[in-house]
Amino acid sequence: MVEPIFDYQFRLILIGDSTVGKSSLLKYFTDGKFAELSDPTVGVDFFARLIEVKNGTRIKLQLWDTAGQERFRSITKSYYRNSVGAFLVYDICNRSSFEHIPQWMNEARRNIEPHRPVFALVGCKADLVSNGVHREVSQEEAKAFAEQHGIFHVETSSKNGMNVEEAFTAVTQEVYNRVQSGEYKVEDGWDGIKPGFARPNGLEYHLVEAEPARTPCC
Amino acid sequence: METSDSECFESADEDLDSDHEENDHTRGKHPHSLNPKVIEPELCKLKLEENKDSEFSEISTKPATESSPNFNSNKTDSEQILILNADDESSHNLLKEAKTSKQHTKEELTSIEYNNGKEVVLKPEHIDHSCKNIKDIKKDNQCKKDVLDSVENNVNVPESEENLWDDDELDWEIEGSKEEAQRTEKPPNLQNEDSGWDDFDAEWESDLSNSVKPNKSNLNDFKETLDNPGREHEQDDHAQSSWGGWSNWGVSSILNTATQSVSTITNHVSQGLSSVLEGSIGIPDPEEMARINAIKNNNTEAQVTENLFGLENLVSGVSHLTKFVESTGTKVITGSLDTLEAIGKKTVEVLQEGDPGLKKKRALFKLESGKPNLSQILREAKEKSEEESKYHKDNDIKRTKNYESLFDDYQGLVHLEALEMLSKVCTIKLHNSKTALSSTELKDMQETLEQVKELCELPEEDDEDKITIVEARDAIENAIKEINIPISYSKLFGICEEANSWLGNVNFTLINDVELHQQAIETLAQLTAAAVEQFHKTGELLMVKEHRSTADEADSLVHITVTLKSLILVEASKFTDKLRSFQEISKCQANEYITNIFYEAANSGTYIQTAFQLLIPVLQVGAI
Secondary structure, three states, X not given: OOOOOXXXXXXXXXXXXXXXXXXXXXXXXXXXXXXOOOOOXXXXXXXXXXXXXXXXXXXXXXXXXXXXXXXXXXXXXOOOOOOOEEEEEEEOOOHXXXXXXXXXXXXXXXXXXXXXXXEEEEEEOHHHHHOOOOOOOOHHHHHHHHHHHOOEEEEOOOOOOOOHHHHHHHHHHHHHHHHHHOOOOXXXXXXXXXXXXXOOOHHHHHHHHHHHHOOOOO | OOOOHHHHHHHHHHHXXXXXXXXXXXXXXXXXXXXXXXXXXXXXXXXXXXXXXXXXXXXXXXXXXXXXXXXXXXXXXXXXXXXXXXXXXXXXXXXXXXXXXXXXXXXXXXXXXXXXXXXXXXXXXXXXXXXXXXXXXXXXXXXXXXXXXXXXXXXXXXXXXXXXXXXXXXXXXXXXXXXXXHHHXXXXXXXXXXXXXXXXOHHHHHHHHHHHHHHHHHOOOHHHHHHHHHHHHHHHHHHHHHHHHHHOOOOHHHHHHHHHHHHHHHHHHHHHHHHXXXXXXXXXXXXXXXXXXXXXXXXXXXXXXXXXXXXHOOHXXXXXXXXXXXXXXHHHHXXXXXXXXXXXXXXXXXXXXXXXXXXHXXXXXXXXXXXXOHHXXXXXXXXXXXXXXXXXXXXOOOOOOOHHHHHHHOOHHHHHHHHHHXXXXXXXXXXXXXXOOXXXXXXHHHHHHHHHHHHOOOOOOOOOOOOOHHHHHHHHHXXXXXXXXXXXXXXXXXXHHHHHHHHHXXXXXXXXXXXXXXXXXXXXXXXXXXXXXXXXXXXXXXXXXXXXXXXXXXXXXXXXXXXXXXXXXXXXXXXXXXXXXXXXHHOOOOHHHHHHHHHHHHHHHHHHHHHHHHOHHHHHHHHO
């Protein structure tokens, strides 16, 4: 459960092939646990966690864990739009999951437009490599792709927690920086960034002022 | 500090931005309700939380911490730059807010001033400990306070800054010991008029030099320096009282401006001096100071009266300085007030143009622009109730959460939102396929859509049949077979069972009606979130289902919806029954809670029904 006191809510989406470890990554990030077995995600699932950026601002991350399965592709597309950040997730022991990354990236770009999300390239299952499983995607290769697109890259393990925190912190910080710089704004009709309730600020105020004009009716 | 007098004043004129100007205003106000006995920052903080509009006080909490070093410390580390930026921005934001919510702020003012009063106590006492003139400053500030109060009617903007500043101080006090320590170490630097000052924020420095300059020649001599604040304030006292007389003759408008400038400038002076005093005298750490103060308070008054007489003789010597400061100050004041007004106006403009514009934007994103969507309303309700709950928030007792927040915590809201997205996608799909049709085909399609809608009509509610959990489970399992998608309500029934066992084991001696009510609300929110989640999953799975059979799907969903609604009611009444029996034992007023539980249960029913109705377009897409 998330404490209600936060300054912003960022909506981040995880995309990537089926079974690369999106749900496990989120489970570890929000729960600190690793599940040996988990059912494939249906459509989309949700996770939430509170995180603090460098200046102490509290951010609630609303994490959209999309299904990687092909059959849900048309549905998950409709969930992209309101995201401010997108994690491109691949399995470092699965070559094709990495090769699909450009497609995932394009799909996210297309669907999130006109907004421009913060991307991060996240390799999963790093623990397998140290246990002797053959690595199919080299770190250099992934890094090169990330640098080419100017995005953050990290290899993680949801089993031992390696770099899990870092991956989310980096994206959150980057989104927050862009909020600070004015590149991202709280916009009505777009849920990528929403103001918190407990400690409103200038941006929040804009919303609060504008809302009363609309009478809620039901 | 090495610059000449005139240079300093020039830079003050240019650099003093509204922030500092207004801070100075506030300084003057502080001693309004002096109560030298209260020093504890914690108490101030508590008082702050009592402010009627807690939202506003919360606003300032953050900037407060960040901005405090700006005013009070000589820190040079790079962090400070960051901090300063943040401070500028947040105060800017606050400024905007204040302009647009004058009334808002006004309401708060009383309590904030109260806090200010408390807070400032500490400041004069520092000086007091340095054995000088506290009484004079207090008295003087009290006068200025009165003047400011009258000015306030004309100048609303500064209030926001006051608020900010107030919080700065509060937080600063809390972190006090550290800062104190730092400042205590500084005196040698100050004496040399050296590096210590260089570290100040540029604006602040000019501000400071502005006020301290008059005494500069005497800075080596601490005794002299210490005497100055008293003299300055004496002078202002005189000025103000005589102006008070003039305003009776009807020149109040001119005098208003003049009074403003005088009080502001005096504040500059006193602020600057107190900084010098605090910085240079080598004050002890706060605890020690508090202890000393406690003792001192008793004999302060006598001492001060004595000082007063001695000081009056020196007044004339300072008067020309005060005059100079006055004239410079008027310029500064007028300039910054204009700036504030401009900012305020701009803000109002932006807000006003935002409102109608937002409605249009909203319409763009929605097919049915007239119809507000449920998650939006829920979110608003949640915000509203969170605002409200802040008034009642008590720190010690486990914070009670309202239904909407809990519903959100259990991801009910976001599932509903996602379901809305799917519903919209399907509606668009339907809409698009209509455009390609001939009129007869269109008519057929319309009929089909109508039929689906009819299939989805829920039967009249029947309050009579009280469903058991077992019956509900059977009903839902059958319905799932019919709809033929892998959804599961085991999570929901798990919640039911948990609630029941909680109720079975509840010990009236250990819990009270508040907890019982909270548990009920939590259970309802959790159940509803689980139900909405399954409706969302149903939507997703139906959309990817290969062989659709709309009639079965509709029938199944109707059953599920009806079952869930009555299950919610049953769960709710289990809690209300418990509350009733609890009421008999403890004779408490549980009726309000009982009503509220039924109210939220009805809400739950509405959400479930809405979720179901959002699925209709999904079913319709399957039918054509």
